[in-house]
Amino acid sequence: MRIFFLLICIFGNVSVTNASSEKKEIHLVTFEAPPYLSEKLPEQGAGIYALKEILKKTTYSLKVTFVPPLRAKHIVNKNGYAGFFPVSLMNLPPGFKMSRVFYRTPWMIAERKSSPIVWEKTADLIPYKIGNVAGYDLYKDQQELVDKKKLHVESASNDEANLLKLANKRVDLIFIEAAMFEYLMKTSPRLKPFQKNLQLNPRIVNLDEYGIAFKDNEKTQEQMAAFNKAVSEEHFTRLIGEYFKKHPSLSP
Structure with a gap:
């Protein structure tokens, strides 16, 4: 992961x-x-x-x-x-x-069910505000777009905080490992109110x-x-x- x-x-x-x-x-x-x-x-x-x-x-x-x-x-x-x-x-x-x-393990996009992300390649994510945990490396194509100031990525301190930003509409999508998403949505008291609001996008970012x-x-x-x-x-x-x-x- x-x-x-x-x-x-x-x-x-x-x-x-x-x-x-x-x-x-x-x-x-x-x-x-x-x-x-x-x-x-x-x-x-x-x-x-x-x-x-x-x-x-x-x-x-x-x-x-x-x-x-x-x-x-x-x-x-x-x-x-x-x-x-x-x-x-x-x-x-x-x-x-x-x-x-x-x-x-699959690296995925988490999204709000009310605003699913339609994408095929990284460039398709340019219109969105993206959350990523500080210290988690981006892939080469993602980092290149960040360096060109085309991809907007905001840092969070951990995955739970990142999911809360998504749930509260501070970002449009986040990068997260699939099992981490499932575990936190199941166990985090802070995320419990949003269990029906968030989901994993069906397209895998990378295995x-x-x-x-x-x-x-x-x-x-x-x-x-x-x-x-x-x-x-x-x-x-x-x-x-x-x-x-x-x-x-x-x-x-």
């Missing part, structure tokens, strides 16, 4: 414990993106649960710290950080290599393919090799399903 996730970013450093009986630790930094990534949810959300289970097959364990998306992006090049997750290949920054893809970006150095490439050996898209998806069976009220 970008959520999963908008550029969507999780950054981390690696520390090795002194006790020989303990695993080496991968310390990742992430942001709130429920139900997949959240400090407030059981086991820190479905995505973190799945990653921790996958890493049990390696010599590494996982620790996660949550920060706002923009802060995560600003600290990526500081010393000590090994990589970030989730990332798509089109948003992979220089100096990083991407792990195997293990999650795919995002996510992995982990590891910094291109010897130490972190060893970590990526271990992770790649342990992970598969089928395994990750199965663990996501397992998480929602354990916590059915959180299922999108």
Whole structure:
């Protein structure tokens, strides 16, 4: 997702414990993106649960710290950080290599049912005021139109705030990951009054393919090799399903 996730970013450093009986630790930094990534949810959300289970097959364990998306992006090049997750290949920054893809999710447009958006290409969105979460990267064609001052995109602090702007007619549409939309519309008390007013546009903006970006150095490439050996898209998806069976009220 970008959520999963908008550029969507999780950054981390690696520390090795002194006790020989303990695993080496991968310390990742992430942001709130429920139900997949959240400090407030059981086991820190479905995505973190799945990653921790996958890493049990390696010599590494996982620790996660949550920060706002923009802060995560600003600290990526500081010393000590090994990589970030989730990332798509089109948003992979220089100096990083991407792990195997293990999650795919549609990036969508949310709209008001009373004002559905008719569009086929990004240029068709020029007449509209668009909401996007600060820190979520736009696609190349979207960013090019923003840079040319043809596409009007306003920032929100998080997906819930973005949906509230849409519901209150402050923007005409927003970009959001499909499962994030379903989860927030189902669980957010602030969005409950608007459950019948908002919907996902049927046209998919993009099918995002996510992995982990590891910094291109010897130490972190060893970590990526271990992770790649342990992970598969089928395994990750199965663990996501397992998480929602354990916590059915959180299922999108």
